[in-house]
Amino acid sequence: MAQEQPVDIRAAGGVAWQPDADGGIQVCLVHRPRYGDWSLPKGKLEPGEHPLLAAVREVAEETDVQAVPQVRLPTVRYRSEGRPKTVDYWSMRAVGEGGFQPGTEVDGVRWLAVDDAIRLVSYPHDAEVLAAFAALPRVTGTIALIRHARAGKRATWSGPDDGRPLDVTGRAQAERLAPLVALVRPTRLLSASARRCVQTLDPAAALLDLPIEVDGDLDEPRPGQLGDECALAVAGRLAELAAAGEPVAVCSQGKVIPGALERLTGRTDDFTTPKGGGWLLAFAADRLVAADRL
Numbered sequence: 646m647a648q649e650q651p652v653d654i655r656a657a658g659g660v661a662w663q664p665d666a667d668g669g670i671q672v673c674l675v676h677r678p679r680y681g682d683w684s685l686p687k688g689k690l691e692p693g694e695h696p697l698l699a700a701v702r703e704v705a706e707e708t709d710v711q712a713v714p715q716v717r718l719p720t721v722r723y724r725s726e727g728r729p730k731t732v733d734y735w736s737m738r739a740v741g742e743g744g745f746q747p748g749t750e751v752d753g754v755r756w757l758a759v760d761d762a763i764r765l766v767s768y769p770h771d772a773e774v775l776a777a778f779a780a781l782p783r784v785t786g787t788i789a790l791i792r793h794a795r796a797g798k799r800a801t802w803s804g805p806d807d808g809r810p811l812d813v814t815g816r817a818q819a820e821r822l823a824p825l826v827a828l829v830r831p832t833r834l835l836s837a838s839a840r841r842c843v844q845t846l847d848p849a850a851a852l853l854d855l856p857i858e859v860d861g862d863l864d865e866p867r868p869g870q871l872g873d874e875c876a877l878a879v880a881g882r883l884a885e886l887a888a889a890g891e892p893v894a895v896c897s898q899g900k901v902i903p904g905a906l907e908r909l910t911g912r913t914d915d916f917t918t919p920k921g922g923g924w925l926l927a928f929a930a931d932r933l934v935a936a937d938r939l
């Protein structure tokens with residue numbers, strides 16, 4: 646009889662950072678008394694939890710730091726207590742602290758310059774994650790870019806296509822997206838004109854108590870409009886929003902998002918985005934630094 650393979654342990658964490666008094670950057674490490682080590686804050690996913698939600702939650706629980714995720718960092722894999730373990734990391738800017746209290750899991754927190762943190766951490770894989778963070782330019786703008794959730798099929802909808810609403814699955818997708826959108830702490834929610842785009846942001850709007858701004862510049866090409874022209878316009882709109890320096894969430898459409906990301910990245914990667922899926926975009930001014938799938 647074949648031996649059952651051990652199930653992977655899934656965990657997530659982050660490199661939480663903040664500016665220091667001299668214009669540099671400090672990152673946060675935790676001390677765990679059980680292991681006697683200094684490491685990046687991280688922890689196991691709860692059942693069904695999205696890794697990005699877990700990363701922000703675990704950083705908050707271990708350090709009492711509230712942070713906004715920005716760029717996905719290298720994934721770490723190793724064995725823990727005889728089982729394979731996978732840890733996903735994101736860089737995240739600290740936006741608030743509640744006052745750390747030592748506990749049995751974490752009894753110390755230190756804010757250090759990146760080079761000092763690399764020297765202090767107890768594990769080479771943490772040093773590698775910190776080195777990847779150090780290689781990034783400083784992120785100044787974050788956008789959650791979402792494709793609208795499922796809205797049935799065009800062929801079964803008798804009215805104008807812009808009026809096609811989310812179906813049952815789409816509404817459930819929109820509900821699941823709302824906590825992810827909230828992680829970037831957007832100050833604005835912008836939607837393409839189509840009803841299904843606006844409805845995709847409805848749960849996030851309710852969660853964040855923000856209005857949804859309808860922006861026709863985020864729409865798919867209209868009859869007679871070239872797709873490349875439309876993608877270029879959307880890319881420009883996203884760069885403009887990022888350059889303003891405030892985090893935003895944007896819901897657009899499947900014929901627009903891949904072309905816009907090609908122009909922003911300068912690459913022809915696969916930017917196909919499923920309905921109810923999206924991207925975490927990080928910018929330095931109006932230049933895209935990273936595009937990571939949600």
